[in-house]
Amino acid sequence: MKKEALGMNIKTNMKLPEKVTWILDRLSEHGYEAYAVGGCVRDSLLGREPGDWDITTSSMPLQVKALFSRTVDTGLQHGTVTVLLGNDGYEVTTYRIDGAYTDGRHPDQVLFTPSLLEDLKRRDFTINAMAYHAQKGLVDAFDGVQDLKRGIVRCVGNPADRFREDALRMMRAVRFAAQLGFEIDAPTRDAVRLLAGNLERISVERIQAELVKLAVSPHPERMRELYELGITGVILPEFDRMMLMQQNHPHHCYSVGEHTIHSMQQIAPDKVLRLAMLFHDIAKPLCRTADADGTDHFHGHPEQSAQLAHQIFRRLKFDRDTMDAACALVRWHDYNPPLTKQSVRRAVRKAGTAQFPALFAVKRADILAQSDYMREQKLAYVDAFEAMYQEITAQGDCLSLKQLAVTGRDVMELGVKQGREIGEILNWLLEQVVEVPEYNDKDWLLGRVRDYLAGDRRSSTGRNL
Secondary structure (H helix, E strand, O other), X not given: OOHHHHOEEEOOOOOOOHXXXXXXXXXXXXXXXXXXXXXXXXXXXXXXOOOOOEEEEOOOHHHHHHHOOOEEEEEHHHOEEEEEEOOEEEEEEEOEEEOOOOOOOOOOOEEEOOOHHHHHHOOOEHHHOEEEEOOOEEEEOOOHHHHHHHOEEOEOOOHHHHHHHOOHHHHHHHHHHHHHXXXXXXXXXXXXXXXXXXXXXXXXXXXXXXXXXXXXXXXXXXXXXXXXXXXXXXXXXXXXXXXXXXXXXXXXXXXXXXXXXXXXXXXXXXXXHHHHHHHOOOOHHHHOEEOOOOOEEOOOXXXXXHHHHHHHHHHOOOOHHHHHHHHHHHHHOOOOOOOOHHHHHHHHHHHOHHHOOHHHHHHHHHHHOOOOOOHHHHHHHHHHHHHHHHHHHHOOOOOOHHHOOOOHHHHHOOOOOOOHHHHHHHHHHHHHHHHOHHHOOHHHHHHHHHHHHOOOOEOOOOOEO
């Protein structure tokens, strides 16, 4: 294979990890070509730390297995063997040509090839279609380096062909632009608009993964690009409704969708936090009412948004922990208790201790994405709310059953049988302690349980159990 046939071949100072170099050298010593390839090359050229290192080679899978003592058959039918070195795994894949993608997701067949160029041709974007070897240098057949310099995401070859092969590449184009701060070139954008409907054929798990990567990227505002290119109309139609819903109210200056995008920019790139902002107003289009003067209101939208977000999370098959955490923040994002210690303790008890202190970040992001109207007052309220919360937690006030001075076992020892009644009693005691923190004393609490068992079912505040 002639270097000239592979396009631009640039020597760089790219430094490969020792284990990657060892794998490449071992393959070379036995007469095989081998290169680091794909995202690891892209990230190295950009001065970023690659998340993993992939290797492409002219050797066949069984030949790779014969050269290394510890391997995993990751996908032999696709030419991939994982080489294990210590605690690290490196995917080594034979040069290949993909057959037709009749399902729009996977090639019907994979053909192995001795040509690195043929392997690079099948890849999605020019910035991901570069290969590197310390002695042979950089192989850049499709001007990936120039696209890195220009900040462009561009398909290898015909964009429509690449997207018909795998529709998820359309989301990946926007995601790479969001992660790198790049723009998508015009022909690639045009092909996305034409073929966005093909995303219906992609598994929700793959769509979820790309959506999360975009959401936690340095540029979550690229959600707008998903909308403009017709992608959210397929994967998240609720977002389209938000983009189309204006908010005629002094507190707002954007549509619901634009407000959502701005709020995502105002919060840390944490998965739960960014998803909470993405969905915090998702049900506003369903809750809108208007006064006689045309002022819009969205009464009940936090609870309805939490319910709708839960449906979306389940539809996209998110894990339970992420779903529960984000939905709780959505449900309570507009909750503003009076600023007394007693009210704040009640708020924490009502919303759940797990929502704090993240809820303050959500509330600030929401406010900063609104109009300037009363912004300083609203932010001052959140600051005071958080300061009071911190004071309460610093002095050790009981806010959850874990902090209660008695346990279910203590209650059982007084003669209560195991079952629902124990939980009811503990929650009854917790309500009293939240009202008066000094009540969190084991002897006092057990005394109240004895009173309850003796027939006095009223709490110290007069409420019935």
